[in-house]
Amino acid sequence: MHWKQTTAYRWANNVFHLYYDGFKSMTVGKTLWFVILIKLFIIFVILKLFFFPNFLKEKAPKGNEAAYVSSQITGRAE
Numbered sequence: 001m002h003w004k005q006t007t008a009y010r011w012a013n014n015v016f017h018l019y020y021d022g023f024k025s026m027t028v029g030k031t032l033w034f035v036i037l038i039k040l041f042i043i044f045v046i047l048k049l050f051f052f053p054n055f056l057k058e059k060a061p062k063g064n065e066a067a068y069v070s071s072q073i074t075g076r077a078e
Contacts, residue, residue: 023029060068 056065
């Protein structure tokens with residue numbers, strides 16, 4: 001049997017064409033997806049850069065990050 005005749009291939013092909021045709025015929029939806037992508041970019045890139053610094057890079061010596069985390073966890077538990 002050829003791989004293009006398998007049930008999984010036909011199912012995946014149908015799902016792909018469902019979404020492809022749906023996105024192709026969108027008008028307002030394209031704008032909404034653009035807004036969603038901009039929001040995700042802001043959340044994951046901009047906020048990460050400015051509000052979530054890399055504490056391990058600042059506090060732990062290079063190569064001993066695991067030991068630093070271990071000491072912080074056990075030190076707080078006592």
